[in-house]
Amino acid sequence: MGASSSTEQVSAEQREAETLAASTGALPMLQKSFSRLSNPETKAIPLTSLQECFCIAFNNAKCETPYVPDYFLQLLDQLGPSIVDLFFVAEKGGISWVEFVRGYTKCCGRMSASMSLGALMSVFSVTTVKVGMPSKLQFESDDADCKISGSLRPNELLVLLWMCWIMTWSSRISKFSNGKLNLDLPDINNLVLSAIVSCTEGGSDLNVWDCDITRLEVQLPAGKIHTWALNTVPNLADCFVQFVHVKLQNTATSESEMEASSSSVSDVSSAKSCDARLLTCGRAWAISLSPRSTIGQEILRVCFPRDGEGSEESLLYRSSLHxxxxxxxxxxxxxxxxxxxxxxxASSGNSEGSTNSRRWIIGALTQQGFENKDMFYGNSGNLYALSPVFHSFSPSGKEKNFVYSHLHPTGRVYEPHPKPVGIAFGGTIGNERIFIDEDFARVTVHHHAVDKTYQPGSLIPDQGFLPVEARVLDVEVWGLGGRTAKEVQISYQKREQLFTEQRRKVDLKTFASWDDSPEKMMMDTMSDPNRVNREDR
Known part of the structure; x- marks a missing residue:
């Protein structure tokens, strides 16, 4: 077993490997995993056993888009062998304890995001070669932080992103299910278009409104893809890290624990269930890759719901429904x-139904609930361009005009300078980066020059410097505070409903006497308005 007793002499190599693994907190898990996978006689893990550990089991693959490469399923079959060949050094009897711990550290150890991304791209390159597809990615050395050169075509980048999606899918469901489930590949063309626009010189001239990425023959330089991923989807490499960690963790978990956890699985084939929503699985996954926070895990519940934590519970408002x-x-x-x-x-362009109208989707992430204020508020947030191209705009740190949400004042009080009624994000009052009117009929998007709260960039393709006013088609709001925030809201709504019902009730006993009724008082005042009513003492 990997754990050495106090009487055994530990080599310097083993001590160093165990120290690096202990820094990640995974050493006890690795000891259990090695004990279950290794051969007691050779005290090593057979090569085939570790390859099967990283296999991905599913019934069939379905896709929201019509294009799925023929070699894609073969690529998934070769994913496990590729990971083992790259990171785990096999000896004569198999993979020893020291090499097993070293391999885990190479995949999941403490390293920069750039190194993790390099490891992910090397896995993709080796796997494509195994299925007979030539790889144009070149690595200068075997080190994780080596320089990557070469290029990828848009359809190859799509396969790479799908591979990352499947790693996330497998990591999420393997904790709760031992059986095979249907695999739904989401539509992530917005991510591919984002990379094309960022990595090519002619990306700004690309017609993103009507573009078939599978037929584009442009070459995306590997270095620019690396930079794009670090800036736009910094959590992309975590898909690989979590995949390796969860797969090994599952081998360390007893069968009884796996059976107990699998009872909480719901239908993970969720792409169909969210087709009609604005927050599709592909868009939710893209958003989860951008922020470095726990909110990403809450967003992933939309893609991978479980019993008792369904995605519909997180949907607070939808204009087409409410x-x-x-x-x-x-x-x-x-x-x-x-x-x-x-x-x-929203839809911008000419009249409704016109061929020139263009539909797009934008989003805003707030770190707190909405408040009825006539000024901007908030501590942090993000803006997103979601369709047709994905972009993320984090806070710039210059201003804090994150959210503006103002309703009509309850009292009929004269306001010499009334504040606009609606919801806004960024900018200043009167020049908001995004502004939705009170009827949710029109949305106005200003150029980023008016906004110092969020990072600059176009929320809409071909936005230009002039404000874009568009017709609102649908609005969705999702709560990402977890079960506790939802329970607090339910209690608040029940309390408000109780107060409303109490205010509506009329105590008829107070109006039993005509002399005490307000009607008699009003009639007496109208009949003789100059009469002085003496107060009874």
Missing amino acids: GKGLNRFWSNIEGYHGPMLMLIS
Whole structure:
């Protein structure tokens, strides 16, 4: 077994390997995993056993887009052998304890995001070669932080991103299921288009509104893809790290624990269930790759729901379901104190139904609930361009005009300079980066020059310097505060409903006497307005 007793003499190599693994907190798990996978006689893990550990089991693969390469399923079959060949050195009897721990550290040890991304791209390169597809990626050395050269075509980048998606899918479901489940590949063309626009000189001239990425023959330089991933989807490499960790962790888990956890599995084939939503699985996954926080895990629940934690519980408001308008919106989100994700689908161009109209989706992530204020507020947030191209805009640190949400004042008080009624993100009052009117009928997007709160960039392709006013098609708001925030909101709504019912009740006993009724008082005042009513003492 990997754990050495106190009487055994530990070599310097083993002590160094165990120290690096212990820094990740995974040493006890690795000891259990090695004990279950290794051969007691040779005290080493057979090569085939470790390869099977990283296999991905599923019934069939379905895709939201019509294009799936013929070699894609073969690539998934070769993923396990590629990981073992790259990171685990096999000796005569198999993979020893020291090499097993070293291999884990190469995959999941403490390293920079750039090194993790390099390891991911090397896995993809080796796997494509194994299935007979030539790889144009070149690595100068075997080190994890080596320089990567070469290029990828858009359809190859799509396969790489799908491979990362499947790693996330397998990591999430393997904790709760031992059986094979259906695999749904999401539509992530917005991520591929984002890379094309960022990595090619002619990306700005690309017609992203009507583009078939599978037919594009442009070459995306590996170095620019590396930079794009670090800036736009910094969590992409974590898909590989979590995949390796969870697969080894599952081997260390007893069968009884696996059976107990598998009872909480729901239908993980969730792509169909979210087709009609703005927050599709592909868009939710893209957003989860951008922030460095725990919110990404909450967003992933939309892609991989479980029993008791369904994605519909996180949907707080949808205009097509609850009705358009600020009042309908407020009645559904009031009382929710936690991070929220708001998505706006709009159509800009000519009249409705026109061939020149273009549909796009943008989003805003807030770190707190909405408040009825006539000024900007908030501590942090993100803006997103979700369709047709994905971009993420984090806080710039210059200003803190993150959120603006203002309803009509309850009292009929004269305001010489009334504040706009609606919801906004970024910019200043009157020049908001995003502004939605109170009827949720129109949305206005200004150029990033008016906004110093969020990073600059176009929320809409071909946005230009002039404000873009578009017709709102649908609005969604998702609560990302977990079960606790939802329970607090439910308690708040029940309390408000109780107060409303109490205010509606009329005590008829107070109006039993005509002399005490307000009607008699009003009639007496109208009949003789100059009469002085003496107060009874």
